[in-house]
Amino acid sequence: MKHTMAMESLGDLLGQWPGGNEALAQADRLMNDLLEEPLVQRLQNKYPELSRDVLRLNLNKVYQYTTEYRNCSNCPGLERCPNDFEGHYTLLSCETTGSLVQLNERKVTCKKLLAKQSQDLIRSRVRSFYVDEKALSRGYSADEILTNDLERMKAVGQLMKYIDVTKEQGLQKEGLYLAGMFGTGKTFLMCYMLYELAKAGYTGAIVYMPEFVEDLKSLMHEPGKLKETVDVMKETDLLIFDDIGAENLNPWVRDHVMGAILNYRMNRKPTFYTSNYNLDALEQHFSFTNKDGDELHKGQRIMDRIRHYVQIVHVKGHNKRGK
Known part of the structure; x- marks a missing residue:
């Protein structure tokens, strides 16, 4: 009323x-x-x-x-x-x-x-250090990975198998070492792996080695920030060192940063690498000649933490840089 x-x-x-x-x-x-x-x-x-x-x-x-x-x-x-x-x-x-x-x-x-929230959650599981965010924020499809360059089909097959095994069995002790010429898509394939395994709940980090090593020089004077960075690399499920061998390495980075990270991750969590060099050439890179025998020994020691904990993947194909 x-x-x-x-x-x-x-x-x-x-x-x-x-x-x-x-x-x-x-x-x-x-x-x-x-x-x-x-x-x-x-x-x-x-x-x-x-x-x-x-x-x-x-x-x-x-x-x-x-x-x-x-x-x-x-x-x-x-x-x-x-x-x-x-x-x-x-x-x-x-x-x-x-x-x-x-x-x-x-x-x-x-x-x-809901889709955006899902994507945000996936991306929150992946950290990048000096890697172009576009490489991580873009979407990936299996079709694109498979058909982007037919010459790298074998490498893609190895990568897909590794992803499937990890989803079925959990984290593997071995990572992958992607070796190949400039611009064949090694970083692209690693970002795809991170994305696929982030969807399955795994955390990951990708480190662009040349810039990371340069930044470490300033982090030497910030022990708290250095420890925080190293701890992330130790603890993340999947760690990728991108373009290893291209950095201007020094003994301190090799022995006290790389060595500490790889020593911690051995038999715990897999580490991955992309490089323009094969393992023997990388060992030469790590074995500085300014102190001869001592440096050769230290180079071999860090390679023991790499060589025995990776499957080799030869990435062939066309140079896609600038396309």
Whole structure:
């Protein structure tokens, strides 16, 4: 009764304004159009107890319901979501308690936001040190990996098998050593592996060696930050040293940083490498000649932590840099 009186009072008030009757008539037409929406009619079919009077009492909810449904049907993309609560839409349901019929609303997360949240979670599992973020943020597909360069099919097959075995059996003790010429897609393949295994719940880190080694010179004076960086590399499930052998290495980095990381990860977690050099050439790189025998021994020692804990993958193909 109070609601009817309020509506009548509102009608009287509108009628007294210049053009008030027309405004009221237009409001009635808009309300009737809204109640005739196929979406609203489907809602009434689902809940027969949902009378037009109840719908009229909940016009704001009904309007938002139909508007957001229309927005989602013509989705402009998550970044330009026009709904009140980005990435969500309104659903209505009906609840009857005794003679009281209530129209309830709830917010539902849309598929695009769910997909983004899933991708964000996957990417949060992967850390990069001086690697182009584009290499990690792009999407990958098995078809793209397989067909990008037919010359590297054997290498891709080895990589796919490794991913499958890890998903089935858990982390392996051995990693992979991807050796090949410049621009054959070694980093691309490693990022694909990180992405696929991040989807399975594994954490990973990829380190671009030339820049990492240069940055370590400044980290020498920041022991807290150095320890934090080294600890991440020790503990992550999958660690990739990208372009190893291209760095301007020094004994301290080799023995106290690389050595410490690899010594910790032995028999615990797999380590991966991409390089333009084979293992013998990498050993020469690690064996500095300025102190001859002593450095040769130290170079061999770190290679023992690499050579015996990797499967060799020869990556052939065309140079894709700059394409």
